[in-house]
Amino acid sequence: MSALQWVFLLIAATTxxxxxxxxxxxxxxxxxxxxxxxxxxxxxxxxxLDAGFLAVVQVAVxxxxxxxxxxxxxxxxxxxTADTEPQVTRSWWxxxxxxxxxxxxxxxxxxxxxTLTVGAPPLPGNPENNVRDLGQALVSLDQYVxxxxxxxxxxxxxxxxxxxxxxxxxxxxADEAEx
Amino acid sequence: xxxxxxxxxxxxxxxxxxxxxxxxxxxxxxxLVINLLGAVVLGTICMTLGALITWVERKVVARFQDRLGPxxxxxxxxxxxxxxxxxxxxxxxxxxxxxxxxxxxxxxVVMVMSVIGLWAVIPLAPRLIGSDINVGVLYIVSxxxxxxxxxxxxxxxxxxxxxxxxAFRTVAQLVSYEVPMVLALLIPTLLAGSMGMATIVEQQANxxxxxxxxxxxxxxxxxxxxxxxxxxxxxxxxxxxxxxGYNIEYGGLKFGMFYVGEFLxxxxxxxLTAVLFLGGWQGPLAESYPLLGLIYFLAKTSVVYxxxxxxxxxxxxxxxxxxxxxxxxxxxxxxxxxxxxTAVADKWAVQAGxxxxxxxxxxxALLVLxxxxxxxxxxxxARRRLERTGDKQAAGAHA
Amino acid sequence: xxxxxxxxxxxxxxxxxxxxxxxxRRNSVAxxxxxxxxxxxxxxxxxxxxxxxSPAFIAGQAFAIIVFAVAASExxxxxxxxxxxxxxxxxxxxxxxxxxxx
Numbered sequence: 001m002s003a004l005q006w007v008f009l010l011i012a013a014t015t016x017x018x019x020x021x022x023x024x025x026x027x028x029x030x031x032x033x034x035x036x037x038x039x040x041x042x043x044x045x046x047x048x049l050d051a052g053f054l055a056v057v058q059v060a061v062x063x064x065x066x067x068x069x070x071x072x073x074x075x076x077x078x079x080x081t082a083d084t085e086p087q088v089t090r091s092w093w094x095x096x097x098x099x100x101x102x103x104x105x106x107x108x109x110x111x112x113x114x115t116l117t118v119g120a121p122p123l124p125g126n127p128e129n130n131v132r133d134l135g136q137a138l139v140s141l142d143q144y145v146x147x148x149x150x151x152x153x154x155x156x157x158x159x160x161x162x163x164x165x166x167x168x169x170x171x172x173x174a175d176e177a178e179x
Numbered sequence: 180x181x182x183x184x185x186x187x188x189x190x191x192x193x194x195x196x197x198x199x200x201x202x203x204x205x206x207x208x209x210x211l212v213i214n215l216l217g218a219v220v221l222g223t224i225c226m227t228l229g230a231l232i233t234w235v236e237r238k239v240v241a242r243f244q245d246r247l248g249p250x251x252x253x254x255x256x257x258x259x260x261x262x263x264x265x266x267x268x269x270x271x272x273x274x275x276x277x278x279x280x281x282x283x284x285x286x287x288v289v290m291v292m293s294v295i296g297l298w299a300v301i302p303l304a305p306r307l308i309g310s311d312i313n314v315g316v317l318y319i320v321s322x323x324x325x326x327x328x329x330x331x332x333x334x335x336x337x338x339x340x341x342x343x344x345x346a347f348r349t350v351a352q353l354v355s356y357e358v359p360m361v362l363a364l365l366i367p368t369l370l371a372g373s374m375g376m377a378t379i380v381e382q383q384a385n386x387x388x389x390x391x392x393x394x395x396x397x398x399x400x401x402x403x404x405x406x407x408x409x410x411x412x413x414x415x416x417x418x419x420x421x422x423x424g425y426n427i428e429y430g431g432l433k434f435g436m437f438y439v440g441e442f443l444x445x446x447x448x449x450x451l452t453a454v455l456f457l458g459g460w461q462g463p464l465a466e467s468y469p470l471l472g473l474i475y476f477l478a479k480t481s482v483v484y485x486x487x488x489x490x491x492x493x494x495x496x497x498x499x500x501x502x503x504x505x506x507x508x509x510x511x512x513x514x515x516x517x518x519x520x521t522a523v524a525d526k527w528a529v530q531a532g533x534x535x536x537x538x539x540x541x542x543x544a545l546l547v548l549x550x551x552x553x554x555x556x557x558x559x560x561a562r563r564r565l566e567r568t569g570d571k572q573a574a575g576a577h578a
Numbered sequence: 579x580x581x582x583x584x585x586x587x588x589x590x591x592x593x594x595x596x597x598x599x600x601x602x603r604r605n606s607v608a609x610x611x612x613x614x615x616x617x618x619x620x621x622x623x624x625x626x627x628x629x630x631x632s633p634a635f636i637a638g639q640a641f642a643i644i645v646f647a648v649a650a651s652e653x654x655x656x657x658x659x660x661x662x663x664x665x666x667x668x669x670x671x672x673x674x675x676x677x678x679x680x
Contacts, residue, residue, distance in 0.1 A: 064324020
């Protein structure tokens with residue numbers, strides 16, 4: 001077992017334990033903290049996969065924005081008794097069974113396909129130009145400019161939509177304007 | 180002796196490598212040990228620098244306010260940070276009842292970690308950089324985002340509604356001011372053609388980017404001061420306002436960590452401005468004598484940090500609605516306009532074969548004139564509306 | 579040398595854990611956390627396949643970036659909806675939000 005394999009196993013174990021604590025823990029804010037650890041583990045995996053730009057974007061977008069948004073939402077929607085109520089639905093065993101069956105099926109399938117046991121081929125081209133190639137791919141006309149522009153329209157719609165949805169109702173706004 | 184002067188850091192690395200391989204380690208493990216040693220040295224220097232910065236700040240604020248500053252503990256008060264440290268160490272750390280102990284204890288650690296992590300990508304001298312990744316600029320953004328998270332953790336774990344409110348508002352301010360900061364960070368990336376910090380510094384060999392993009396430098400300076408929570412943007416942790424905000428319940432060394440972390444963050448943004456816009460270690464003879472490069476870097480950082488302190492002690496605090504208006508109605512559209520203007524002007528200057536400096540300076544000057552005219556037009560229309568209706572609120576006055 | 583199957587098995591495990599979280603939890607924000615785990619597993623899959631099977635073809639990373647954008651916008655809108663629902667119903671338990679008018 002080489003050092004890289006030990007690193008992989010360690011990070012994988014950390015991320016999976018953190019993910020299990022996210023879905024099993026009763027305290028939601030603790031679950032959000034574990035989610036941050038899981039997202040950081042995924043960022044380390046991106047580094048192992050030679051996708052450094054994606055690792056940094058993962059930290060900036062997920063941990064720096066989405067995780068904070070989730071923590072805000074948890075804190076704005078708490079009840080005092082929320083932590084003592086049951087945290088799982090009545091048929092949680094069915095969900096556990098379904099996910100374990102799915103995982104078992106995927107595991108058997110993935111370990112049996114021979115092409116998947118390959119090691120990593122060397123990276124073609126200069127890894128220094130990775131960011132430049134990615135940038136050009138996202139805006140050049142014969143590559144992926146259409147999904148890129150669609151994603152930007154989606155982000156604009158999400159921005160405007162979430163502001164409109166989360167505005168206080170009209171009565172509260174009228175009260176605020178008068179006072 | 181010659182190689183010590185012309186490449187001191189490489190010489191240090193070589194001697195360490197030889198020493199470690201002679202002790203029996205393999206080359207890979209020896210390199211790992213050298214990297215770890217470098218990280219430890221950088222972290223330690225940053226933390227001691229943080230303590231020194233508090234002394235500098237207190238002396239400078241004293242001179243701005245026409246008094247002397249600490250001068251009792253040691254020559255010129257130089258041992259004052261040590262005295263402060265001893266005082267903070269010996270205070271009783273009281274954890275509030277109902278506080279979430281693990282999160283409460285981790286929050287100051289994460290904050291200091293996010294500040295020291297920024298030093299990993301700052302090029303201190305030619306060929307001396309912690310980690311030369313080719314996405315250094317984005318790394319700065321993401322590690323800055325982790326600091327925001329620590330404030331949320333501190334505010335929530337204190338089990339105190341004023342701490343929580345203060346944390347909410349602080350996070351809102353930090354997240355808002357990230358937008359113009361990221362947009363302003365795109366300008367040196369655009370001008371240098373790469374996101375790697377070492378490349379950005381190398382590309383400033385002839386002309387520093389503050390000449391090519393003064394508005395972007397100003398936007399980055401202002402928004403990163405807001406990110407670091409320094410005055411005039413420190414409404415959220417000022418003691419006379421919301422009772423020190425998110426760090427109410429922190430005492431002793433944990434408060435000391437927040438305190439030093441904040442001062443170090445101020446120094447770090449001065450270092451970042453110096454690297455991205457003033458040319459970092461560039462200067463006469465810096466390429467051949469890297470120690471001179473280090474001295475130039477420290478000198479430029481100190482000048483910018485003096486500017487940070489100057490602004491801090493000269494302006495009154497901004498209110499939260501003034502903060503938000505300033506960010507969303509002024510800084511963000513301005514930074515978007517600067518990006519478009521710089522990109523177009525740079526491309527056109529290269530294609531038309533004109534001098535890059537002249538074209539970009541001219542474009543920035545035109546943008547400044549346009550902004551001044553726009554602000555004047557807005558003020559005129561507000562005044563006309565006020566005269567017409569006598570309604571101060573509708574005319575945009577911030578009473 | 580890390581074979582591709584290790585990354586895929588890890589991503590499958592993360593996906594199944596997120597699936598359990600999305601199906602079994604009562605609190606809506608916890609469901610969204612499960613969905614984020616699933617999206618991360620998908621991203622790992624994409625980037626692993628890019629790195630191992632077609633590293634010259636930048637589509638894998640471009641697709642992963644689009645997934646980032648979609649995940650961010652979905653989290654923003656979903657959480658805005660949850661906050662709005664909490665204002666009206668004072669509850670975010672997904673089982674209790676089952677009638678459109680009351």
